[in-house]
Amino acid sequence: MVIACKHVWAHISDYLDQTLPPDVLEQVQKHLEHCEICSAILDSTRNILILTADERVFELPLGFSERLHARLEEEIKGLAP
Amino acid sequence: MATELRDESRMIASIVAGDAQLFHELIRPYERRVYAMALSFLHNEADAEDAAQEAFLKAFRNLASFRSEAKFGTWLTSIALNEARSRIRRRDAIRMESLDEPQEDGEQASPALLRDWKEIPSEALERKEVRLMLQKAIIALPLIYREVFRLRDIEQLSVHEAAQALGITISSVKVRLHRARMMLQKKLAPQLKEVAPKRRRWAW
Numbered sequence: 281m282v283i284a285c286k287h288v289w290a291h292i293s294d295y296l297d298q299t300l301p302p303d304v305l306e307q308v309q310k311h312l313e314h315c316e317i318c319s320a321i322l323d324s325t326r327n328i329l330i331l332t333a334d335e336r337v338f339e340l341p342l343g344f345s346e347r348l349h350a351r352l353e354e355e356i357k358g359l360a361p
Numbered sequence: 362m363a364t365e366l367r368d369e370s371r372m373i374a375s376i377v378a379g380d381a382q383l384f385h386e387l388i389r390p391y392e393r394r395v396y397a398m399a400l401s402f403l404h405n406e407a408d409a410e411d412a413a414q415e416a417f418l419k420a421f422r423n424l425a426s427f428r429s430e431a432k433f434g435t436w437l438t439s440i441a442l443n444e445a446r447s448r449i450r451r452r453d454a455i456r457m458e459s460l461d462e463p464q465e466d467g468e469q470a471s472p473a474l475l476r477d478w479k480e481i482p483s484e485a486l487e488r489k490e491v492r493l494m495l496q497k498a499i500i501a502l503p504l505i506y507r508e509v510f511r512l513r514d515i516e517q518l519s520v521h522e523a524a525q526a527l528g529i530t531i532s533s534v535k536v537r538l539h540r541a542r543m544m545l546q547k548k549l550a551p552q553l554k555e556v557a558p559k560r561r562r563w564a565w
Contacts, residue, residue, distance in 0.1 A: 289472055293539035320478035324550040325542055327480050329514050331553075332545065336486045337495045338397030341406050344413075345392055349385055351414050355421060356381040 283307050288318045292325055369433045377425050384421050391434060394516060395441045401499050401511050402445035403452075412448055416441040438516055439526045442508065449504070470543035473550040479557045491556055498548050506541035513538050 288311050294300045295308055312319050331337070369387065376383045395416055400409035420440050427436055485491045502510060512523040513534070524531045 289470075289543070290539075292472075293535070293542050296542075316476060317474055320475045321472045321546065321550075323480065324475060324478045324553070325472070325546045328545050328549050328553070329542065331481060331483060331486065331491075332495050332499060332510075333515055333517075334483055334486050335393055335397075337492050337499075338393070338400055339492070340393055340396055341410060344396060344410060347410070348392065348414055348417060352385060352388075352417060352421065355418055356384065 283311055285311075285315060285318055288312070288315070289321065292322060295322070296326055296329065370429045373424060373427060373429070373433065381421075384424070387433070388417055388420070388437070391437055394434070395437065397515065398438065398441045398511060399445045401496075401507060401515075402449055402504075404500055408448065412444050413441065416444040419444065435518065435522055435526070438512070438518070442512070442526060446508075470540050471547070472543055473547045475550055475554060478550065478554065481553045481557055485553075485556055488556070491553075494552055494556075495549065498545055498552075501548070502541055502544060506537050506544065509534055509537040510541035510545070514542070 288308055291300055291304060291308050295305070300308065312322065367390075372383055372387050376387065392413075396409060396413040399412040399416070400406065403409045403412055416437070420437050423440075427433065481491075486495075499507065499510065508527055509523060512518045512526055513520070518526065520531050520534050524534045527534070529537075
């Protein structure tokens with residue numbers, strides 16, 4: 281069965297998570313083989329997920345760790361008898 | 362992963378038994394995760410830092426109630442999530458962010474159509490403008506999508522864990538995650554294409 285681009289888009293997330301049922305997976309794969317637009321959408325989505333998951337995107341501010349541990353230390357000392 | 366090799370259950374037991382100093386060690390691998398979580402909800406660094414500190418303090422105070430069936434990291438993440446959420450509620454009580462949130466059963470999200478997409482290497486993240494572009498796009502997601510995206514694609518929680526942390530069904534997690542990813546693709550793919558290396562220009 282041939283499926284339209286729109287249907288492929290609806291499956292991109294499950295495709296990336298590898299949770300598509302085998303029959304749908306086969307249809308999607310066949311479509312991707314000859315549709316460069318859908319392939320580009322898939323590649324760009326996958327790449328964006330790789331980039332956004334990179335820990336450099338949300339860097340810790342300078343001194344964050346020191347301030348955090350100082351505050352914890354106060355809390356810990358406050359609990360001490 | 363270093364966190365897998367540490368015996369966190371044992372560390373937690375020692376802390377609860379009185380070796381409170383060990384808490385510093387316990388949380389070190391999670392500092393960035395908790396901060397990033399707070400920042401993607403709270404939009405500014407000072408608020409995010411404050412919320413992150415508060416989340417760690419709450420974790421410390423409530424450590425005795427931690428049940429080892431859960432991973433410490435997941436438990437800590439849900440404390441951070443709750444802290445960020447309650448701050449948003451307080452701050453946005455006037456702004457009513459929820460009114461702007463689209464319904465899940467609306468029309469299908471359509472992606473950005475790019476014929477000549479080139480992969481953006483992760484070296485691009487060395488550039489501050491690229492990091493900011495990604496941060497902004499995540500922060501701009503409506504809250505219900507941002508939470509799911511954060512937990513699944515950044516914190517790498519399973520669908521089940523994310524559903525639990527958010528108190529929603531597994532199928533809602535999947536639907537929201539799909540929409541979040543498509544929204545990011547639509548917004549970021551054209552922007553990222555612009556920052557792709559254009560080496561060919563000076564290929565002499």
